[in-house]
Amino acid sequence: MIHEECGVFGIYDIGGGDVAHTVYYGLLSLQHRGQESCGIAVSDTSEPKGRVKSYKDMGLVNEVFTGEEIDKLPGNMGIGHVRYSTAGSSTRENAQPLVLEYVKGTLALAHNGNLTNSLELRDELAYTGAIFQTTIDSELIAYLVARERLESGSVEEAVRLAMKKLHGAYSLVIMSPRKLIGARDPFGFRPLVLGKRDKAWIFASETCALDTIGAEYVRDVEPGEIVTVTSEGEIISDRSNCLPKECHGHCIFEYIYFARPDSAIDGISVYESRIRAGKFLYEDDPIEADVVAGVPESGNVAALGYSMASGIPFGQVFVKNSYIGRTFIKPGQKRREDSVMVKLNAMKSAVAGKRVVIVDDSIVRGTTSDRIISMLREAGAKEVHMRISSPPFLWPCFFGTDVPAREQLIAYNRTIDQIREKIGADTLGYLREERLDDLVSNKICVCKGCFTGNYPEQPPEEDIRGDFEK
Amino acid sequence: MIHEECGVFGIYDIGGGDVAHTVYYGLLSLQHRGQESCGIAVSDTSEPKGRVKSYKDMGLVNEVFTGEEIDKLPGNMGIGHVRYSTAGSSTRENAQPLVLEYVKGTLALAHNGNLTNSLELRDELAYTGAIFQTTIDSELIAYLVARERLESGSVEEAVRLAMKKLHGAYSLVIMSPRKLIGARDPFGFRPLVLGKRDKAWIFASETCALDTIGAEYVRDVEPGEIVTVTSEGEIISDRSNCLPKECHGHCIFEYIYFARPDSAIDGISVYESRIRAGKFLYEDDPIEADVVAGVPESGNVAALGYSMASGIPFGQVFVKNSYIGRTFIKPGQKRREDSVMVKLNAMKSAVAGKRVVIVDDSIVRGTTSDRIISMLREAGAKEVHMRISSPPFLWPCFFGTDVPAREQLIAYNRTIDQIREKIGADTLGYLREERLDDLVSNKICVCKGCFTGNYPEQPPEEDIRGDFEK
Amino acid sequence: MIHEECGVFGIYDIGGGDVAHTVYYGLLSLQHRGQESCGIAVSDTSEPKGRVKSYKDMGLVNEVFTGEEIDKLPGNMGIGHVRYSTAGSSTRENAQPLVLEYVKGTLALAHNGNLTNSLELRDELAYTGAIFQTTIDSELIAYLVARERLESGSVEEAVRLAMKKLHGAYSLVIMSPRKLIGARDPFGFRPLVLGKRDKAWIFASETCALDTIGAEYVRDVEPGEIVTVTSEGEIISDRSNCLPKECHGHCIFEYIYFARPDSAIDGISVYESRIRAGKFLYEDDPIEADVVAGVPESGNVAALGYSMASGIPFGQVFVKNSYIGRTFIKPGQKRREDSVMVKLNAMKSAVAGKRVVIVDDSIVRGTTSDRIISMLREAGAKEVHMRISSPPFLWPCFFGTDVPAREQLIAYNRTIDQIREKIGADTLGYLREERLDDLVSNKICVCKGCFTGNYPEQPPEEDIRGDFEK
C-alpha cells in the first residue's frame, strides 16, 4: 500500500466558541490521510498573547482523544494534524502540530507534504546555532518563520519570506496568537481548502472535512497562496509566491487513491475522476465478463466506472472485515491462517462459474493481488481479469508519498505480461499514462512523477528521506 | 440498530497443535455478531485431566488480545466467544466462555442465543442450593450438565439430558477435558456449522469463520443435534432431541442482517437471500429511478438485487468513515456536528439531480433513516425512495436478538405512509411478510416472530430479559 | 519473606451514607496484609432486595481504585478485601469479595485464612452437582451457606450451620441484603475486630483500619463467634460455635510480623509484644555493642526493645528506598546491580568502626540476611550481631500463611551456628520458643505450629494447598 503522509485542519471562530471538538471531527474525517499519530492545538484569542494548549500522541484520533483530553483544550482557534510516517521516525516527539514559542509569542504549525531541501535547510540552520528536537519539516519551517519575523512586519509576511526558502511539497496551517494562516507550496502538490461555518473560517486538506462539520466550501487555497484569517474575520490573500498554472503539479494520486471520493480537490470531484479512470480502463482494455467489482474500499468507484462503460454488471464480490484494527496479530509464517483472508473474503455465490473483472487502484509489491486472485479462483471464478486505475509505479515520490524502494516494486524491470503472470491473472490492464490528464479533465496540471520520473520541481540528487532516517 | 447477542467458535486439533491463534482468527471473523466482550479458553488434552487456561475481557477481539495473552494460552482444544449485550449486564463477570470445575474435571462453555425459561431454571437451581456468580444462561446450562453428569455415563449424555430442560435458543460449544461438543436447540434459532482442517474439527457460528482459517465446511449441526468430537477424532452424532423439520424456526434476521454475506446458514447462501430480497422489493414496489444504492454496509447486497431486477444502475452513493471506533466522542446536543455525518457522507457527484433508491435492512427508531434522507437531499438528490429488506418490526424477540421496546419502534402504531412521512422519503417500501419464506427458497422453516408475533416455541409470559436486568 | 494471605473489612451505615470511600481507606490501611488483588462490594439497603455493585482486579488498592470506580459503587453497606496468594492461583477470577446470587438474594463474602478441608468440601459439593468458577475457599463457604439457608430461618443461622463443616482458619465478613455478618473460626487463627463510627458498625482485620477511618474500637470478634449487624443497627452475637479459651490458637506471627504495630489484636498491643521480643532477645543472648538497629520496617520495634533492655543506643542504620514498587525491574543474574542494594542502603556514618546489632523478624531462606550483613561490613561495621524476633521456621502453616517448602528454609537441618556461618554474622540469636507465650503476656493461647509442628487443630494429611495449585 502506498501511504499519504498527512492531513491538516484549522479553524478560527471569530464568534469565540470553543473549537477543539470541531477540530476532532475534522481530523476524524481526514483519518484516511494518516493513522500513525495525531494532535490538536488550540488557542484562546481572548487572552492578550493567546494561550495555546495542545495534546498529541501516537494512535488514531479516537484512540488519542477519548474525552477528557478535549475538555482540557479550551479556545476559539485550533489546528489539528493526522500523520503517517515510515517506521524510523515514528515517535511521539514527531507528532504534530508543532507548538513553540518564538519572538512574538506562541506559534503552532501543522504540515502536509515533504520538503526536498530539508537536509540543506537543517545544515544551514545548524550552522547558525539552531537545535532540533524533532526530525519533521515543521520544525525547519518554524525556524525560518521565526527568523524572518525578526525583520518582518507581520507573521504572514514572515511566512511569505520563509516560503522562498522551501522546496518541495507543503500545505501548511499556522496558528499565531491572533491569526490563522493557510499556505500551499507554489506547485500545489498537496490539497488545501478554505471553508466557512457561521463566523468561523476553516482550512482542511479535503472538502469531506467541511461536510463532516457542517461547513460550506468556499474555495481551494491556490498553489503558492497565503491565506490569513484575521481577528476581525477578514481574509487576506497573498499570491506573490504563486506560479503560472502550467507550472503546477497537483498530485494525481490524490485522485486515484489518497483522497476520500466524496472530496473535491482543486475543483475536481474525486469520485468523478475515479469513474473516468474506470471508463478508460474499459475503453483501453475491453474484455467480456459476467461481473465487475472493486477491491475494497479504494477500487469500488473505478469498478463502477468500468461497469458503466462496459455494461458488465457491477457486483459485490468481497466482504471486508471492518473490525480488523491496526493492532491485530498478523499470522506468522508457520500459521495456517492468511493475513489477506482475515481481512477479505470472496463471496462464492457472487463469483462461482463467472468471469470476473477486478479493479484496484494500484499494485505495489503484488503480494496482495496474488492472494486476491487465488481467493477468487478458490471461490469458483472461471476467469479473473485485473484492472488497475493507475499506471505502474516506477519512480520515487519526493513530495509527501511513501513509495517503497524501486527493487520492491513489482513493475520494476517487468513487462505487464510478466506482472500478470506473477499475480496469476488471466488478463491485466493498467491505466495508460496518457489518460492521467484526462482524469482531471485537463483542467489542472498534475504531477505524474511516480509513473514517469519527471517531476514539476527538481528533486534532490539523493532521496533525502531515506538518508535522514538512517 | 438491532443487535445479535453472540458468536461462538470451537476447535479440537487431534494432531496436537496449539489452537489459540486459530480461535483468535475465528473470533475476528465473527466479530460482527458481538462487539462488547470476548474470550478464549484452551485445553491441553495431553494432560491427564486437561488443563484449561482462559482469558476474557470487555472489548473487541483485537483490543482484548494484543499478543502475549494468546501466547499464554497453550493447548490443542479451544473455544471462543464474542458477545453483545444490553447495558445492564455488560460486565467482565458475564464475558464468556464460562470456565468451571465440576465433578469430572474442567468444563468450558460458550453460548449463542437466549433461554426463555432461565428465570424458572434459576429458581429451581437456587432452591437446591445453587449459587450464581453471573447473570448469563451459560451458568444455568453448566449447572444442569453438572447435575446430569452425576448419573450419566458421559458428558454428551449429560448434555442430552440437560437440553430437555432448556427452552429457547442456544447454539453451544462445550469443552470437556477430552471432548469437544457442539449442540443446537431443537428449533435451530441460531446457526452452528461443523468444519475440518487437516486433523482439526471446528465448530463456528458461521461459515465465514471456516473460510478465514482455511478450513473446509462439512455440514451444519442440525437443530436439536449434539455433535461430539472425541480424542480419536471421531464424530459422534446424537439426534435424539431433534424435531421434525416443519417445527424448526431458523432466525430469518440472520439472513437479512446479522450474518456476514459470505456465510451460508443451513445450506442457504446469505448473499443470495439478500439478492432475492432486493428483487422482491423491486417486484412488489417498482419505481423509476436513476441510481440504486445500499446504506453501508448491510444494505449493499439487497441494493444490488434491486438493481438486477430493475435495471436501474447500482451506484456508490455513500462514503463510510471506517476509522470511527466504538469509543468515538458523539457530538452533544449543543454541537453543530452530527453523529450520522461523522460516519457517513453522500457523494454529490453520484446523486446530484438524480432519483435515488436507497436500500436498508431495517428501520428501528427511524432517526438514522431521517438523517440519511436529508443528507441525500442536501447533496442534490431529486427524489429519494427508501426500500427496506425486511418487514416492519413489531414484536419482541425472545431468542437472542435485542429489539427495543415496542413504544420505541417506528412501525408501532404507524402506517407505512406515516413512517414514510416521518423519515421524509418520497416513497417507502418494506419487504412483504409473505416473501420471507421465499428468501430462503422455502427450503427451511424460519422464525418470523419479530414481524408477526407468532413464535415457533411458546415465549414466556413476560419478557424475562427485561425483568432480569432490573 | 513470609506472606499473610488476606485482609478483610466491612461496614454497615445504618444512617444510610455511602460507604465505598470508607471501605477504600480501610483497605488502604490493611494493604500490608495482601498486595496482589483487591476488591470492594457495596449494597444499597434501601432497595427491597439490596442492590450489590462490585469492582475488583489485580493490583494495589490505589492502583485498582483510581476514582471513578468508587463513584460507581453507591450503597450504605460494603465489604472489601486485599489478597496475597501464591503464583498459581493469582488470577482476576480469584479476587475477592465473592459476589453471588443465591436463594435469598445477593450474598457477598470476604475471607481471610485457609480451610484445611477444602479438598473434601469441594469433592462433597461436586458430587451433588456443584460447579466451581474459582479456586478460593470463599466459594466453598458460599455454597455451604446457600445450602444451609434452604432450611434455616436466617442467614446468620445458615452461617452457624455452615461453620460446623469448616476446618481451618477463617475470619469472614459477609454481606446479605439487609445484614452484615462478621465471623471467626473457633480457634481464632486470624484476627477480626468490631468498631463503630456514629451510626455505622465496622468489621476489620486490624484496629489500625479503625484508626484510619476515625472509628472507635469496640471489641474483638471472639473465636467461634458470629456477630450480626441488623438493619436496625442492633448487634446480635451467636457464640454457640465457640470453644474454651485454652483451645484457641491465635497466630503468633501476627504479633511478630504480619500486623501493623499500631494495631492491637485480641487485646494485646502488637507494638508491646515486639518490644518484649526485643527485650527477650537481649536477655537470652546478651552482647556488647555500639548500636542496635532494625531491618526496616518490620525489625524496628523489636530493635527498640533490645535497645531498652541493653542500654545499647538505638540507631538509624539503613535507608529504605520507599519508591520501589512491586513492578520494579529486578536486576538479572548478569547485572552488576543487586536487588537488596536497590531497596536498602547502610549509612556508613552510622556503622563505620562500630559493633552493630541487627534485629529482623525472621530468616526464611537466608539470602537477604546474607546481603544485609555484607552491606554492613562494606559500610565499615566491625562486628555484626544478628537477632531474630521469632524462633526458626521449621514446619508448614496450614492456616493462612505462605511458608516455603521445608527444603528451602535455612533452619531446616541446620544448627544455629551453621545458619550464623551461612549468613556471615558474628553472632546469631533467635527468640526462644518458650518466650512465645510471654510475647502475649500469657493472656491468650497462640498457635506456634510453624516453629514446633504442633497445631491447635489437626492439619490435613497432605498439604492440600500445594496439591490444589497443581
Next chain:
Amino acid sequence: MIHEECGVFGIYDIGGGDVAHTVYYGLLSLQHRGQESCGIAVSDTSEPKGRVKSYKDMGLVNEVFTGEEIDKLPGNMGIGHVRYSTAGSSTRENAQPLVLEYVKGTLALAHNGNLTNSLELRDELAYTGAIFQTTIDSELIAYLVARERLESGSVEEAVRLAMKKLHGAYSLVIMSPRKLIGARDPFGFRPLVLGKRDKAWIFASETCALDTIGAEYVRDVEPGEIVTVTSEGEIISDRSNCLPKECHGHCIFEYIYFARPDSAIDGISVYESRIRAGKFLYEDDPIEADVVAGVPESGNVAALGYSMASGIPFGQVFVKNSYIGRTFIKPGQKRREDSVMVKLNAMKSAVAGKRVVIVDDSIVRGTTSDRIISMLREAGAKEVHMRISSPPFLWPCFFGTDVPAREQLIAYNRTIDQIREKIGADTLGYLREERLDDLVSNKICVCKGCFTGNYPEQPPEEDIRGDFEK
C-alpha cells in the same frame, strides 16, 4: 512540603556494555529528588556519530519504565533525569533529558537547578530567531552550547563559554556523541558527584546512587568545574569557571531534608549533619521528656541526634503506610477520613501518658504539624514538644527549590510562640540560624537564602519562575 526540583545521572561505559538498566537503578535511587516525570537517553558510541534513543514520560521511574522500554534503549553511554515541578509546567514536553540535534550531531542534557536569568536568555535567544518547544532551562542551555560550539574547538569548550552566560543553579549532565560531561554552577548550589565502576564513569546527584549500582565514589564535581569523560576513558577537568570557596553557596536544605541520609554531599555526610541538627536542637531548647521521635521519614535522624544529646530514649511513635501512592484518592471536605491519618498513625502504646518530643525537618504551612500533634494527644500523649531541624522559612528560593508564596508560610508575620499556639504544641523550638554553618562543620559555605533573604548570587528582581508559569 518543600520540593526539590530534580535529580540527574550519567554513565559512560568505555568497556562498551549497555547502560540503560544502570541508569534505571540510578534514577530509582534518586527518585526522592523528583516524582513527577522521568526519562533516560542512551547513545551507542560505536556508531560513528552516536545513535541516541530516549524515552520519557510523566510518572515514577518504575511506572514509566516497566521493562520493554529499557530493552529498546541500547547503548554504552546514557543519562537520566527525575523531575518535580510546579503544576503549570508539568507536561510531557517538559520531561528530561532533552535530546536534540545540533551542528555537531546529537546532544542530550539533564539539568538540576534553576537559572535566575532564564527570562533574559529566552528574550535574547528569541531576538536572534530561536524557537522554544519547552519551558525548561535545559533548552536555553542547549541553545547556548549549540551557538558557542560554532566557534569552539570542542563541546566542553562550548559548555565552558555557555556557562559564562548562565546565572543561578545548575548541575548538568550532558551527552555528546563521544563524550559525557558533568558540570556544576560556580556557587555549587546543587550537588553532583563523580563515581567509577570498572571501566565506567558515573555522574550522579548523590552518592547513594553510586552505592545502589555498586560504584565507587571518586569525588564531588567542584562548583564551577566541567568534568569531561572522553572515549578513551580519560577525565578532563576544566576549573576556569570556578570561584573561590568563600563565594560558594551549597544549598543547606540538601542536608536538612532533600538528600538521602546515606549520601555525602561535598564531603559532608548528610546523616551526620542531621545528627548534629538534633543535638543543637536539644542544646538550644532543652526539655524534659519521656520519648523523642521523628516525623517519618525525614525527621528520624535529627530525632536520633536529639536523643543522643538529651539521653531521652528514642522511640518508634508513628506508623507510616508505605502503600499510599501519589494516585491515592484524597478524602474530600465532606469525608470523615483525614489525609494525614490515612498516611500516618500514632502508636498508643508508645505515647500514652508520656511527654513526647517530636522532630520534623521543617514547618511550611503548619497544617500537617497541627494534625500530627492532635493525633499524639488523641493517642494519650501528656505533653507534645515540637522541634524543627531548620530555621523558619521566610524567603523565596531562586535556585531550584519550590517554596510557596510568603503569605502561605506559617512563619511569615508570626512569632515562634504564635506558631506554637497555632499548631497546638506545648513547646516549639527551631534550629537557630547561627547553627547552620555548624551543620556542615564550617567546612563549606552554604546558601541560607530561604531563612535569611541573603543569597550568594544576586537573585532576579522579580521571581521569574512565578511569572514564567503565568
